[in-house]
Amino acid sequence: MKKKLLIYAHYYHPDIASTGQILKELAEGLLKQFEITVICVVPSYGGTIEEKYKIQRYYKEEINGVLVLRIRVPEFSKANKMSRIKNIISYFFGAIKATVMVGEQDYVLSVSQPPILGGLLGVWGKWVKRAKYIYQIQDFNPEQIMAVNYSKNKLLLRLMMCLDKFSCKKSNLVITVGRDLVDTLHNRFKGKKVPKVALINNWVDENEIFPLSKKNEKVAIFKKKYDLEGKFVIMYSGNIGLYYDLQNILKVIEKFGKAKTVDGRDVVFAFVGAGSILDKLVQYSHDKKLKNVVFIPYQDKTDLNYSLNAGDAHWCVNAKGIKGVSCPSKYYGLAAVGKPVLGVLEKGSEIRCLIEETRGGLVCEPGDYEGVEKNIRWFIENAGKSELYEMGIRGRRYLLEKLTREKSIRKYAEEIMKL
Numbered sequence: 001m002k003k004k005l006l007i008y009a010h011y012y013h014p015d016i017a018s019t020g021q022i023l024k025e026l027a028e029g030l031l032k033q034f035e036i037t038v039i040c041v042v043p044s045y046g047g048t049i050e051e052k053y054k055i056q057r058y059y060k061e062e063i064n065g066v067l068v069l070r071i072r073v074p075e076f077s078k079a080n081k082m083s084r085i086k087n088i089i090s091y092f093f094g095a096i097k098a099t100v101m102v103g104e105q106d107y108v109l110s111v112s113q114p115p116i117l118g119g120l121l122g123v124w125g126k127w128v129k130r131a132k133y134i135y136q137i138q139d140f141n142p143e144q145i146m147a148v149n150y151s152k153n154k155l156l157l158r159l160m161m162c163l164d165k166f167s168c169k170k171s172n173l174v175i176t177v178g179r180d181l182v183d184t185l186h187n188r189f190k191g192k193k194v195p196k197v198a199l200i201n202n203w204v205d206e207n208e209i210f211p212l213s214k215k216n217e218k219v220a221i222f223k224k225k226y227d228l229e230g231k232f233v234i235m236y237s238g239n240i241g242l243y244y245d246l247q248n249i250l251k252v253i254e255k256f257g258k259a260k261t262v263d264g265r266d267v268v269f270a271f272v273g274a275g276s277i278l279d280k281l282v283q284y285s286h287d288k289k290l291k292n293v294v295f296i297p298y299q300d301k302t303d304l305n306y307s308l309n310a311g312d313a314h315w316c317v318n319a320k321g322i323k324g325v326s327c328p329s330k331y332y333g334l335a336a337v338g339k340p341v342l343g344v345l346e347k348g349s350e351i352r353c354l355i356e357e358t359r360g361g362l363v364c365e366p367g368d369y370e371g372v373e374k375n376i377r378w379f380i381e382n383a384g385k386s387e388l389y390e391m392g393i394r395g396r397r398y399l400l401e402k403l404t405r406e407k408s409i410r411k412y413a414e415e416i417m418k419l
Contacts, residue, residue, distance in 0.1 A: 005034040005127065005416070006102060007094060008121045010067060012040035016298055018238070018329050019113055019138055019310040020045070020219075021175055022202055027066045029409035034107070034415065039098045041091050046274070046298075047076045056096065069098050079278045088114040095121050105129040106414055115141035116160050119167025119233040126170065132419040135171040138202075139326040139390045140164075145193040147321030148242045161188075161340045168195045172419050175412070177202050178328045178350025184324040198415045201350075202329040209336040211396065212309040222306045222357050226296050232383045234376070235311030236344065238330040240275035245319040249344065250281055250293070257292050261383035272296040272307055308337045313361075313379050313388065315349060317344040320366035327351060335359045335360065340391035342375055344368075359397030 007027055011020035020040070027036045042053035049072070053059065059070040065362040071094035091114070097393075108131045110122030119135055126133035145151050165188055168174055174197045176182050186194050214217055223229045240246060259267040263339040269292055271281065278295070285293045299307045308314070314334040320324065323346035332352045334341055341361030345352035355361050364371030364379060382388055 002033065002035045002102060002394050003106040003227075004156050005030065005036050005107045005109060006099075006105040006131070007038045008108075008118060008125065008127055009038050009040040010091060010111065010113050011045050012038055012070075012213070013063060014241050015041075015043050015045035015359065016301065017045045019303065024063075024066075025203075025205060026066050026404060026409060026412060027403065031065050031417075032414055033413050035067075035303075036065075037069065037102050037105070039071070039095050039102070040070050041073045041094075042070045042173070044073060044075065044087075045400070047078060048187055057094070058101070067102075071095060071098060074379060078274075079279070086168055088117065090122065092117045094188050096124055099125050099128050104129045104137060107132045107134065107417075107419070108419070109136060110136040112137040112139050112141065112164075112274045115139070115145070116163050117168075118207065119171075123167050123170045126172075132172045132416075133170060134173045134175060134416060134419075135167055136175045136177075137181060137185070138177055140181065140324070143184065144243065147325055148319055150242065158360065159209045163332060164390070165189070169193075173198060173415060175200050177329070177413065178324075179353065180324040180349050181327060187324075198411070200408050200411045200415070201403050202327065203403055203408045204332040204336045204399075205328075205405050206336050206400060207335050209246065209308065210354050211338040211392075212305065213417065214309075216306070216309065217334075218303075218306040219309045222303070222310050223412065226270065226294055228268060228270065228294070228310060230265060231268045232261045232380065233268055233311045234315065234379065235271040235272060235308075236315040236317070237308060237311070237333070238328075240271060240273050240278045240281065242276060243319050243322055243326060244317045246281060246317070247277060247284065248367075248369065249317065249372060250284055250290075252369050254288055254290060255373060256376060259292070259380055261380055263384045264385065265378055267292060269293050270296055270311065275299050280403075304333070305337070308333055308339070311339055312383065313340045313342055315344070316355070318343050318349070318363075318366060322346070322366075323349040331355075332399065332403060335392075335395035335403070338392040339397040340379070340388045341395065342379060344372060354398070355395075358394045358398045360391050360398070 013018035073090040076087040080221040108125035343363035362375040
């Protein structure tokens with residue numbers, strides 16, 4: 001008889017949040033070992049909710065063998081802090097009640113989103129279900145909040161730290177997604193009574209995201225739609241939020257307004273996605289009349305392979321202070337399509353280590369804008385040459401050897417079954 005595993009996911013398929021997509025693949029990948037139940041919000045990552053999810057408080061669905069219990073939450077604006085807080089609080093209390101509704105569970109897994117509350121939900125689930133608790137930390141908070149100065153309220157930050165350390169202590173296992181995040185956990189506890197921890201990398205489904213020919217019909221359609229045909233495309237794909245220093249990177253991009261590659265192609269910088277600072281980037285681009293910048297909406301997961309393949313090189317960036325706090329999982333998609341990476345990442349961070357170990361791109365420190373400019377220039381001057389192609393292929397090869405979806409999910413199953 002299979003053991004039962006409850007997952008608190010906040011966002012879950014079909015929401016396009018990267019964590020929600022990973023948890024969907026994790027849940028479905030663990031069905032051989034466990035009966036899986038997921039507690040999450042109704043589809044609402046963009047802030048709006050379909051009418052069919054506005055009738056009742058809870059909705060039960062089954063998706064590919066996974067029982068999904070969804071909670072109706074208020075709509076919100078990503079630019080409005082209070083509306084986001086109201087939305088998150090509604091999920092938290094809704095999930096507390098939903099926990100009672102899902103029956104007996106042997107294991108509970110929660111993710112570190114929403115900040116602090118995700119961990120506390122896991123503790124609640126452990127107590128109510130008398131289950132083993134696995135705390136999956138994608139982002140450390142309040143460290144992430146402190147890194148970008150989102151709040152300077154020392155009392156609030158101290159309280160958040162105490163609560164999240166409490167969640168770590170009460171867990172039977174902490175799973176982090178980077179070697180630098182493992183270090184952060186040890187530093188939190190100053191090396192004393194550190195909770196049991198395992199490192200398991202995030203992933204992308206390498207069978208869904210893979211290299212395509214430039215002549216691929218759907219890649220060509222994407223390029224034509226956004227006026228990228230015949231151009232050298234340096235792409236940023238993902239959340240356009242606070243943690244990536246994109247406003248300052250855009251100022252560097254401004255210097256390449258009329259740049260051309262050695263083979264005569266115009267250079268264009270494409271930003272694909274949405275987030276809290278998108279409007280600021282768009283406004284800056286408009287004010288400065290940047291003709292080399294294009295903004296493209298989030299792509300459906302079914303179209304993601306085509307949009308990623310439309311880039312000749314891809315950004316993978318974090319703001320200064322994010323090392324050991326968060327890990328940009330977008331890297332796995334870039335490696336999967338075999339594209340070279342333009343990294344702005346701190347030395348010793350998980351993704352920078354992967355890029356350097358594979359020689360899959362060029363990397364500089366956050367805040368080193370001269371380094372950013374130098375690396376952009378190198379990519380432009382070497383456009384069309386074999387070294388760019390080989391960078392991407394090395395990243396893809398390493399991913400297939402070490403970082404596949406199957407390998408990571410197998411590690412989850414093994415670690416959970418040990419408890």
